[in-house]
Amino acid sequence: MAKQVIALSKRERLLRAVSRGPLHVAIIAICLMWMVPSTGLFVSSFRPKDAIATTGWWTAFSTASEFTLANYQQVLTAQGMAQSFMNSLIIALPATLLTVAVAAFAAYAFAWMDLPGGEIIFLVVVGLLVVPIQLTLIPVLRMFASAGLTGTFPAVWLAHTAYGLPFAVFLLRNFFIALPKDLLESAFLEGAGHMRVFFRIVMPLSVPSLAALFIFQFLWLWNDLLVALVYLGGFRNVAPMTVTISNLVSSFGSEWHLLTSAAFISMMLPLVVFFALQRYFVQGILAGAVKG
Amino acid sequence: MARVLFDHVTKRFGEFTALRDFNLEIADKEFLVLVGPSGCGKSTALRMLAGLEDITEGSIFIEERRVNGVPAKDRDIAMVFQSYALYPHMTVYDNIAFGLRLRRMPKDEMDPKVKEAASILGVDTLLDRKPGQLSGGQRQRVAVARAIVREPKVFLLDEPLSNLDAKLRVHTRAEISKLHQRLGTTFVYVTHDQVEAMTMADRIAVMNEGIIQQVGSPQKLYDEPVNVFVAGFIGSPSMNFFEAEVVENGEGVRLEGEGFVVDVPDDRADDVRGFLGRRMVFGVRPENIHDKDYVPAGITAAPTAVKVDVTEPMGNEVFLHLMAGDTKLLARVDPRTAMRAGDRVEVVIDMERMHIFDPETKESALS
Amino acid sequence: MRTRLVTAAWLWVLPAFVLLGVFLVYPVVNTVYLSFFSGRDMSTFVGLDNYVYLVTHPETITVFRNNLLWLVLFTATTVALGLLLAVLSNQVRYEALAKAIIFIPMAVSFTAAAVIWRFMYIFRPPQFEQTGVVNAAFTALGFDPIPWITNPSVNNYALIAAGIWMWTGFALVVISAGLKGISAEVLEAARVDGANEIQIFWHVILPMLRSVLVVVAVTLIINSLKVFDLVYVMTFGNFATDVLANRMFKEMFTFGNFGRASAVAVVLLLAIVPMMLSNVRRFRRE
Numbered sequence A: 001m002a003k004q005v006i007a008l009s010k011r012e013r014l015l016r017a018v019s020r021g022p023l024h025v026a027i028i029a030i031c032l033m034w035m036v037p038s039t040g041l042f043v044s045s046f047r048p049k050d051a052i053a054t055t056g057w058w059t060a061f062s063t064a065s066e067f068t069l070a071n072y073q074q075v076l077t078a079q080g081m082a083q084s085f086m087n088s089l090i091i092a093l094p095a096t097l098l099t100v101a102v103a104a105f106a107a108y109a110f111a112w113m114d115l116p117g118g119e120i121i122f123l124v125v126v127g128l129l130v131v132p133i134q135l136t137l138i139p140v141l142r143m144f145a146s147a148g149l150t151g152t153f154p155a156v157w158l159a160h161t162a163y164g165l166p167f168a169v170f171l172l173r174n175f176f177i178a179l180p181k182d183l184l185e186s187a188f189l190e191g192a193g194h195m196r197v198f199f200r201i202v203m204p205l206s207v208p209s210l211a212a213l214f215i216f217q218f219l220w221l222w223n224d225l226l227v228a229l230v231y232l233g234g235f236r237n238v239a240p241m242t243v244t245i246s247n248l249v250s251s252f253g254s255e256w257h258l259l260t261s262a263a264f265i266s267m268m269l270p271l272v273v274f275f276a277l278q279r280y281f282v283q284g285i286l287a288g289a290v291k292g
Numbered sequence B: 001m002a003r004v005l006f007d008h009v010t011k012r013f014g015e016f017t018a019l020r021d022f023n024l025e026i027a028d029k030e031f032l033v034l035v036g037p038s039g040c041g042k043s044t045a046l047r048m049l050a051g052l053e054d055i056t057e058g059s060i061f062i063e064e065r066r067v068n069g070v071p072a073k074d075r076d077i078a079m080v081f082q083s084y085a086l087y088p089h090m091t092v093y094d095n096i097a098f099g100l101r102l103r104r105m106p107k108d109e110m111d112p113k114v115k116e117a118a119s120i121l122g123v124d125t126l127l128d129r130k131p132g133q134l135s136g137g138q139r140q141r142v143a144v145a146r147a148i149v150r151e152p153k154v155f156l157l158d159e160p161l162s163n164l165d166a167k168l169r170v171h172t173r174a175e176i177s178k179l180h181q182r183l184g185t186t187f188v189y190v191t192h193d194q195v196e197a198m199t200m201a202d203r204i205a206v207m208n209e210g211i212i213q214q215v216g217s218p219q220k221l222y223d224e225p226v227n228v229f230v231a232g233f234i235g236s237p238s239m240n241f242f243e244a245e246v247v248e249n250g251e252g253v254r255l256e257g258e259g260f261v262v263d264v265p266d267d268r269a270d271d272v273r274g275f276l277g278r279r280m281v282f283g284v285r286p287e288n289i290h291d292k293d294y295v296p297a298g299i300t301a302a303p304t305a306v307k308v309d310v311t312e313p314m315g316n317e318v319f320l321h322l323m324a325g326d327t328k329l330l331a332r333v334d335p336r337t338a339m340r341a342g343d344r345v346e347v348v349i350d351m352e353r354m355h356i357f358d359p360e361t362k363e364s365a366l367s
Numbered sequence C: 001m002r003t004r005l006v007t008a009a010w011l012w013v014l015p016a017f018v019l020l021g022v023f024l025v026y027p028v029v030n031t032v033y034l035s036f037f038s039g040r041d042m043s044t045f046v047g048l049d050n051y052v053y054l055v056t057h058p059e060t061i062t063v064f065r066n067n068l069l070w071l072v073l074f075t076a077t078t079v080a081l082g083l084l085l086a087v088l089s090n091q092v093r094y095e096a097l098a099k100a101i102i103f104i105p106m107a108v109s110f111t112a113a114a115v116i117w118r119f120m121y122i123f124r125p126p127q128f129e130q131t132g133v134v135n136a137a138f139t140a141l142g143f144d145p146i147p148w149i150t151n152p153s154v155n156n157y158a159l160i161a162a163g164i165w166m167w168t169g170f171a172l173v174v175i176s177a178g179l180k181g182i183s184a185e186v187l188e189a190a191r192v193d194g195a196n197e198i199q200i201f202w203h204v205i206l207p208m209l210r211s212v213l214v215v216v217a218v219t220l221i222i223n224s225l226k227v228f229d230l231v232y233v234m235t236f237g238n239f240a241t242d243v244l245a246n247r248m249f250k251e252m253f254t255f256g257n258f259g260r261a262s263a264v265a266v267v268l269l270l271a272i273v274p275m276m277l278s279n280v281r282r283f284r285r286e
Ligand SMILES: Nc1ncnc2c1ncn2[C@@H]1O[C@H](COP(=O)(O)OP(=O)(O)O)[C@@H](O)[C@H]1O
Pocket: B013, B016, B018, B036, B037, B038, B039, B040, B041, B042, B043, B044, B045
């Protein structure tokens, strides 16, 4: 009896698998197509200059060909990608921390404090979420110029923090307000003030959303081109990788051994973060589905 | 040590009035229960006392101090929430110690207090666990331990038993009563369950739609409800109500209801003579309607003919759903009764214990 | 007492307010103001001249056309692909892996993506071996190689394809989360009622995903209007591929015309305002 059931289900499974063949083919084909561009970049970045210039990267597997780290060595040193990597870190890390901190305080006030007109102000913040930063470039640039801040890290830290705030406040406020009300009230009753409740109750309970926000914001800044381009003015000693790469494209548009390795260097950290912390990253995306 | 006074307190949420002219004095060391149907404003009253809601009008005093506008943390009260509100990221020990730590109590003073509170509630073996690893009953105990450890002036409980299963609820009821005796603190306890109110309270305040209906001891509310709402709310199963006209003939005073007639015993006749010829609302509790064959000694009223709709045997008693003419009555009778659904039988309605209400105002018509 | 609390609350939001005010609110207002001026020092009032220029000059009319093309083609294709992949991948056991693969481009910068796609589109004259994947595939199929980046009849589509490659993961992840939110019981009820899988998709799943699809579409529209990095790095807006955001950058730094740059930014804002209102309305409903 039991055997029969198994046999039947086996046949069924086979039938099912066959009838679902097109489904698998479609998914796998699309996935492969999606991987081709990055794979090409990755493989090429290890190929010698002449090989890249004359043959397709897919031939590297079929013919006996050599791979090299020379491209990386060259972009890191001669083209300053090592310096740019550091600059990207110096820009993104403090700005992200600042954004999360400033936003957390504001979000807490919006969620749990008696803020007259808070609802309306929060709606304005939601509106600011999609304001293109293009609308701010000229006045801010003029401000920075008169304050002598153009081309400095503090300028981009401040600008990035301000630009990141609407999203960060939005995300955290929505998370904070979903915390059980009883929990905070219980702490107030026990004698805690807002500061204590914020640091001892709300922060520890919000680690996942803070992490999601941190990762999301960090990658956003790491990948930013426009803000760095405008406020840092393309000075090589402060340029992050995105700016350096775009300079490489305009000066060495067909030196693919440089471009591929430089681009891959800039992708390494996001890829590691993505694979290690995918859950948080996706959570940030979902929560911020409205961010532009 | 702590007397509580609500003095003409009103609470509005926008247009909606959640509490209207609420007046209540709670004596020191008293166990007061606020009871009423869900949504009647019990929690709102409690939360205003705790300092979690603003007071729209009126004043609240704790001892002699007016506490309007005093933040929750400065009122020296503790509260057990229906959800327990345990901090999920802290151990049981840290949950209990949280309030003491905020007061910067030295560790060697705090530690024995935390352990004592934990042992009073029987959670001293769980101190290292997080709330997520506790059962519902254990969580409830931790919430109570957290509240008592600070030795507050007033102790507030908002439906603390409603997340427990029935058996545990009965047990915990008694535990909380014991705790009250042991601590000798003022307790204000909110529940929608009149059984909890009756079994635990020194005094009960019955609320409906934001208004206090009656305040008094459980027995007083049971025996002398001031209106139809309290009469129906207190006691389980609920009191029977029927409209009847008061009539007097040569033999005495009778009530003529919808399709049935019942005599008023001579010693209560004076209570109803004032309403001769009027229709009034009468209330009889289910335990005052008896199977004709098992009438307790001393009750002499004439039987009334009824039809049995449904019987509900409970073991120690039987509930009979009866139709007296067009009037539905519920009787709680001796388990030996032979009455079965569909039978036309006779029961004795003991009007000795009747309640009389004005049909317009629904207020008690007994002076 | 209450006023003290309120003051304290304002202190908590103060840093955010100052930053938002200085770097967002004031500059937006100032940009609108500047769009009516001209000259290096922005001292000459020119009324609507900057806007008139934008709508009459052939080069800027191309900019509008391109943004419209992005808006329609990029948004529609990305939503459709995301929906298709969400529904398909929902039925296989390697769903997580498939979604991760589609999603990866979302993690890298547009700048890197621009390099990747320039590399995909490499064009060499027909007598040489093609080193770009796209032209290699084309010649393998017997066609002539095409200069994807520089040929104005195809280059906008080529750029939009790169954008789709980047954003499909976003659409997939959000739509897929919405799909998981549809209770299995509803689908079973439809099956019991006799609906086949295709009918279920059209009459049950799609209507229930409506609000999610709107969210995704609004996000994509906003991003299609703001598209900058891809165009900046791939073509710098040359060969008739310019878009608003890149045009603004050009007006600023290449032509030094801040008034006209401001006007471009204001047009961008006007295009986005409806999306902003849709977001605010949705938030208020929630
Ligand atoms: N913050 C609030 N805003 C508006 N209405 C409220 C609020 N809190 C309570 N209410 C309303 O006040 C009434 C009383 O609520 P509550 O005191 O919680 O009732 P309960 O007696 O069940 O504890 C309910 O109708 C409830 O909807």
